[in-house]
Amino acid sequence: MPQDPTSPPLAGRKREALANDRNVLVAAREVFSLHGPEATVAQVAERAGVGVGSIYRRYSTKSALVRALHVAAIDELAQIARECAEGIDAGESTTSGAVETFLRRHILESFGPLIISSGEHPPATPEVDAASAALHxxxxxxxxxxxxxxxxxxxxxxxxxxxxxxxLRPPLPLPREQADALHLRYLGMVLAGLAQAAASASSAPSATDTAASDAAGLTTGPSWEDWLALWTSRATGTTAGG
Structure with missing residues (x-):
């Protein structure tokens, strides 16, 4: 889990505990990606190089571990997104926009795919909602x-x-370097399409943003509530484009 850059440096023991916790979460993400919902805490412990008991002292159940994994992924994405937008706003040298930088960094830096095969969706808890709001x-x-x-x-x-x-970053049965190369290949295709849609929309002879987007072949996407309903175990009456 990323540390808040505005927080004071952690003491040695707390810093070690945070590193160990991240190591467990990285291992859990890899294990769930490989073995799906049947993965066990013992497999996570083996991959992380720790005892099963140490994981259960931190996470009382496998479900608690999965929930922590979801929140950690969202927290990490929010931090990457803030850094991308703030860096470009501050005039940092880059040939890419904030969206490209964000998506590229997610592929190359984040500790795993956002959606894991854990067989669970995170419940709509205050912790999940706070992380989701910050990411939004x-x-x-x-x-x-x-x-x-x-x-x-x-x-x-x-x-x-x-x-x-x-x-853009599904789990693939490949070494990380090869998988990253494929993910970046398809990112390039997506970015080319977005650039074309942006150029078409800006030149479309329309008085409204919606009509301009339609002219470019891209209608308004899903709402944040739609995403939350897909990602968490909650329901919504909204639909994409609504």
């Missing part, structure tokens, strides 16, 4: 930066970005 705000900042630069169409939503990353 960060993704809005990323999109606002690129919309202002004409790099992405207005129809692209934060929920679109979340669904994109689940498609």
């Amino acid at each position: 705000a960060a993704l809005e900042q990323v999109l606002a930066t690129d919309r202002a630069a004409g790099l992405v169409p207005d129809a692209l939503t934060p929920a679109d970005l979340m669904l994109l990353i689940t498609h």
Whole structure:
């Protein structure tokens, strides 16, 4: 889990505990990706190089471990998104927009695919909701930066970005370097399409953003509530484009 950059440095023991916790979460993500919902805590412990008891002292059940894994992934994505938007807003040298930088960093830096084969969706708890709200705000900042630069169409939503990353980085039975190369290949295709949609929408002779997006072949994407309903165990009456 990423540490808040505004927080004071952690003491040695706390820093070690945080590193151990991340190691367990990385191992859990890899194990669930490989073995699906039948994966066991013992398999996670073996991959992490720790005792089963040490995991149960931190997470009372396998479900608790899975919930922590979901929240850690969202926290990490939010931090990456903030850094991408703030870096470009501050004029950091880059040939890419915030969306491209965010998606590329997710592929190369995050500790695993967002959606794991755990057989569970995270419940709508206050912790999950707080993490989701922070991510939503960060993704809005990323999109606002690129919309202002004409790099992405207005129809692209934060929920679109979340669904994109689940498609761009599925677990593959390949070494990380080879898998990353494939993920980046398909990211390039997606970015080319977004750039074309943005250019078409900006030149479309329309008085409304919706009509311009339709002219570019891209209608408004799903809402954040739609994404939450897909990602967590909750229901919503909203639909994509609504």
